[in-house]
Amino acid sequence: MQELKIKNRPPREAFAERARVIKALAHPSRLLIVDELSRGERCVCELTELVGHDISTVSKHLSLLRQSGIVADEKRGLQVFYRLTTPCVLNFFACIESVIRAGKP
Amino acid sequence: MQELKIKNRPPREAFAERARVIKALAHPSRLLIVDELSRGERCVCELTELVGHDISTVSKHLSLLRQSGIVADEKRGLQVFYRLTTPCVLNFFACIESVIRAGKP
């Protein structure tokens, strides 16, 4: 038996790790990319056109999403294709929308 | 009938707004606060002790969460109590965990 008074909370480090993943989503361009990838895999050039920023900027966004485990990449020929690894992140949107709606009554 | 080629995507501004909400969650201390508030309302002093930073720092975290619509506050006597407005944000954690697990096989 453990000490009963200890709160059943994840360790401090777990919150830091979660924050890293959530932070990777916390940018308009990256949300746009995730939204587009929910429709299927896309190459960097397609995502660059979508986002409308320099390809190097988009590449860095993708790198961040990849490091966070949200997307995976695969090189085929000259192009690199990205896809969602864990589509459950799409479920966020519905909740986020309800937070936004709750904020403006 | 609308132009069929137009993608059924939320407008650009929607992604910026979503990003603001997600960004408010994207910090270890704020995630810890949200986790604690899932157990019930808490005053700033309790949350300050939990987080372990200066009370002014915690107050600013709470202010950010409030501005994003994630928490609401209520003053009673000298204390200010915070509570979750939209508990669905707790559902994030399960998905985030699966992203983290997917990242380390």
Added chain:
DNA sequence: CTGCTATTTGGCGATTTGGCCAAGAGGATG
């Protein structure tokens, strides 16, 4: 009113982020 407590706000440095440009890496193609 004076003092005490709980919280917020302002301001300051240190660090991080996000954009662009330029340069590099790595395949395909001739």
Added chain:
DNA sequence: CATCCTCTTGGCCAAATCGCCAAATAGCAG
């Protein structure tokens, strides 16, 4: 081989973030 093409990386700078301390605010007690 040289060249083209797609993407990544490094560097730079402006802006945002996060912590602390100090000062301001607000409610309660005397």
